[in-house]
Amino acid sequence: MEGDKMTFRSHILLGVIAGYSLSYMPNIVPYSEAEIFSMLGIVALGAVAPDVDEPNSYIGKKLPIFSHFVSGLFGHRGFTHFLLFPILLLLGGIYFFPSYKEYIYAFCFGVFMHQVGDMLTKSGIPSYFFPFSYGPLKHKAVLLPYPLRLKTGGKVEMFIVLPLLFACLMFMLWGKYGSIITTQIGRI
């Protein structure tokens, strides 16, 4: 399956950008800057977590024993890549750890954004809507027509997608903090 999975860097960037863009909606996300940044760290963690089912992935190499266990149990792009996974995590997390619900939201959001990222790749996510696998739901979940989908871990991701995502993040940060930075520089 080498060459059809997004690298962990793209997953992190995509998750953080999506999470950060939510912070532009203060009515939905009523958190302070400091809270938003600590939550983005959790989003990043969630954004790499689903590939624990692939022992050769970044997170799989960090947790080899757990990774072999999960991949043996579910296979790659199995359960941790189904829509059911973040939903169950969210419900279970909030039920058992209600005082950490912000962090649980953030982690599950990261997981979901990982799945969105994988849907942009050539192989998509088979059985995404498990256990509902009939009619149109039985096809693999993809977000783009085949020619536009990424052959990830490849040159397009390395030289186009990753720099674009990075530029996007810088642009957003500049939009929010650029004026502060320039006034600070002006004072020097």
Ligand SMILES: [Zn+2]
């Ligand atoms: Zn994945």
